Amino acid sequence: MHLYFYAPPTTKKDALGTYQRIKDALASAEVWVSTNTEKAEIQASADVMAVTEETDVPILEHMDAFIIEGTQNDPEIGFLLAHALTMKKPTLYLYRRGTVPMIFSRLSEKELPSFVTVSAYHDEAIPKTISTFLESIEGLAVKQTPRIKFTLRITRAIEEYLHFKTHNTKLTKADYLRAEIEKMMALDEGWNEYRRRRRTV
Amino acid sequence: MAKGNRKRVVILFLGGSTIDVRGRVGDTVLKEKDIGPWMEQMSEMNLIADTDGYFVAPGTSVVGIVHWQKAAEIIRREYDRADGFVVVHQIETIRAAAAAFTLILGTIGKPVVVVGSSLLTVKERTAGLIGNPIPYGGESGAKASIINAVQVAISDIAEVAVLYGSHIYRGYTIHRKVIDNHWRIDGEVLGKIDFGIRLFGQQVSRSSHKLRIRPDFDTKVAVFEYLPASDLGQLKNMTRGAHGIFLYAQEVSAFIRPTISTLVQSVPATIPVVVYTPTWDTLEVAPNVIPTWGPTRTAGLLCFMWALGQGKTVADVRRYIKQYEPKRK
Numbered sequence: 001m002h003l004y005f006y007a008p009p010t011t012k013k014d015a016l017g018t019y020q021r022i023k024d025a026l027a028s029a030e031v032w033v034s035t036n037t038e039k040a041e042i043q044a045s046a047d048v049m050a051v052t053e054e055t056d057v058p059i060l061e062h063m064d065a066f067i068i069e070g071t072q073n074d075p076e077i078g079f080l081l082a083h084a085l086t087m088k089k090p091t092l093y094l095y096r097r098g099t100v101p102m103i104f105s106r107l108s109e110k111e112l113p114s115f116v117t118v119s120a121y122h123d124e125a126i127p128k129t130i131s132t133f134l135e136s137i138e139g140l141a142v143k144q145t146p147r148i149k150f151t152l153r154i155t156r157a158i159e160e161y162l163h164f165k166t167h168n169t170k171l172t173k174a175d176y177l178r179a180e181i182e183k184m185m186a187l188d189e190g191w192n193e194y195r196r197r198r199r200t201v
Numbered sequence: 202m203a204k205g206n207r208k209r210v211v212i213l214f215l216g217g218s219t220i221d222v223r224g225r226v227g228d229t230v231l232k233e234k235d236i237g238p239w240m241e242q243m244s245e246m247n248l249i250a251d252t253d254g255y256f257v258a259p260g261t262s263v264v265g266i267v268h269w270q271k272a273a274e275i276i277r278r279e280y281d282r283a284d285g286f287v288v289v290h291q292i293e294t295i296r297a298a299a300a301a302f303t304l305i306l307g308t309i310g311k312p313v314v315v316v317g318s319s320l321l322t323v324k325e326r327t328a329g330l331i332g333n334p335i336p337y338g339g340e341s342g343a344k345a346s347i348i349n350a351v352q353v354a355i356s357d358i359a360e361v362a363v364l365y366g367s368h369i370y371r372g373y374t375i376h377r378k379v380i381d382n383h384w385r386i387d388g389e390v391l392g393k394i395d396f397g398i399r400l401f402g403q404q405v406s407r408s409s410h411k412l413r414i415r416p417d418f419d420t421k422v423a424v425f426e427y428l429p430a431s432d433l434g435q436l437k438n439m440t441r442g443a444h445g446i447f448l449y450a451q452e453v454s455a456f457i458r459p460t461i462s463t464l465v466q467s468v469p470a471t472i473p474v475v476v477y478t479p480t481w482d483t484l485e486v487a488p489n490v491i492p493t494w495g496p497t498r499t500a501g502l503l504c505f506m507w508a509l510g511q512g513k514t515v516a517d518v519r520r521y522i523k524q525y526e527p528k529r530k
Contacts, residue, residue, distance in 0.1 A: 004396060034396065052367065058345070058367040076397055086245050
């Protein structure tokens with residue numbers, strides 16, 4: 001899983017301390033973390049960089065989840081949240097307990113989709129908050145957004161079969177094929193072993 | 202401008218607005234009353250800025266000069282009250298649109314970001330649109346592009362820019378390039394979308410420059426491509442009644458100079474003849490011949506039509522064209 005952690009740039013020691021706590025909590029989990037809180041050039045995994053170059057799709061759209069420290073008002077946060085909502089990416093919005101986060105000036109709690117978690121924190125609770133969020137999204141298949149166009153010529157018989165399987169359902173033929181391929185991927189032991197090896201390299 | 206710290210972005214619709222191929226209400230904007238449902242589906246934009254939408258054209262037929270003029274008038278009217286503009290545009294004609302907006306709007310102090318979805322509803326396909334056969338895409342990609350455009354529209358940029366894929370291009374410079382049998386847009390890159398909007402410092406920055414639009418085009422231009430087999434007599438017939446002649450030659454041959462000379466003799470000296478070809482600087486064979494090149498044939502033709510709309514004399518037209526000619530390397 002590839003996660004983006006954003007926090008508004010600051011020189012305040014207490015805020016920087018909080019950012020470090022969040023990063024420490026993420027470091028102990030098996031996630032690739034890109035963040036703006038370290039170097040000016042935000043790092044991403046080689047896989048994500050390669051796909052971004054090949055497809056010309058913005059790197060943000062390849063992130064699986066977002067964590068946003070939103071105590072301070074920051075224009076980037078609105079942009080990230082807009083992307084998270086558009087792409088239906090699990091998002092943890094953190095704000096320091098006792099403050100009013102900017103997110104609620106734009107969306108009420110009722111309007112927040114279920115994949116956005118808004119959590120007031122104090123520093124000691126950060127590790128638990130982060131691990132709870134990560135567990136909640138690792139338990140689900142983190143739904144990737146299909147971005148790569150793949151043209152496939154099929155026979156009339158296959159076309160009829162796809163129509164038979166999707167007619168009067170909410171699925172398009174493309175959705176059905178994607179779901180079937182994802183099932184095959186989940187059951188393919190060779191594939192899963194290959195991915196495990198790749199993550200540990 | 203929006204109240205308090207809130208930014209305001211005006212969105213103009215000229216086709217290219219499909220965010221879902223199913224063709225439900227709000228999936229695309231084909232008429233004015235589609236704007237409300239579409240904005241509801243794109244409500245995430247409100248996390249970035251206040252947005253107001255204006256309908257210009259459905260995009261189910263060719264979007265052209267008359268639509269760009271109408272859009273420019275809306276921009277002029279809203280200019281003082283907006284922080285930036287997003288032009289959602291039919292993808293097939295986005296390159297021409299970017300050139301036209303650059304010409305009409307001239308020097309601006311705020312961004313005009315042109316973006317288009319490559320998705321098409323059944324209605325749009327039935328109307329004959331083909332979109333853009335790019336090797337990637339999808340509904341969330343279309344929505345994300347518009348989100349990106351709104352963010353660029355509140356950034357420190359003050360020119361006509363095109364957002365395509367993960368890049369922000371200078372609008373006048375965009376052209377098509379073919380990669381692996383698919384075409385993509387390319388041009389002078391002003392910035393990139395990675396984890397946010399990253400501008401490279403080449404863009405014109407915001408200013409308090411007042412907007413003055415120059416929307417007039419003279420479209421009575423005879424356009425043809427020079428080929429060795431061209432019948433000069435036919436070419437001369439085509440120039441009757443034209444206010445200008447646009448001659449395009451991809452390759453310069455030994456015959457082009459005499460061809461231009463013969464053509465020029467058949468038109469009044471007050472009619473500008475633009476010769477669009479790579480070695481343009483060797484072809485000024487008469488005072489009314491204006492050799493030029495780049496960035497694209499479409500931009501060159503539009504610039505000529507626009508220059509004719511602004512200027513009375515060949516000298517005026519030449520001056521306007523040279524203003525937009527890329528610097529020679």
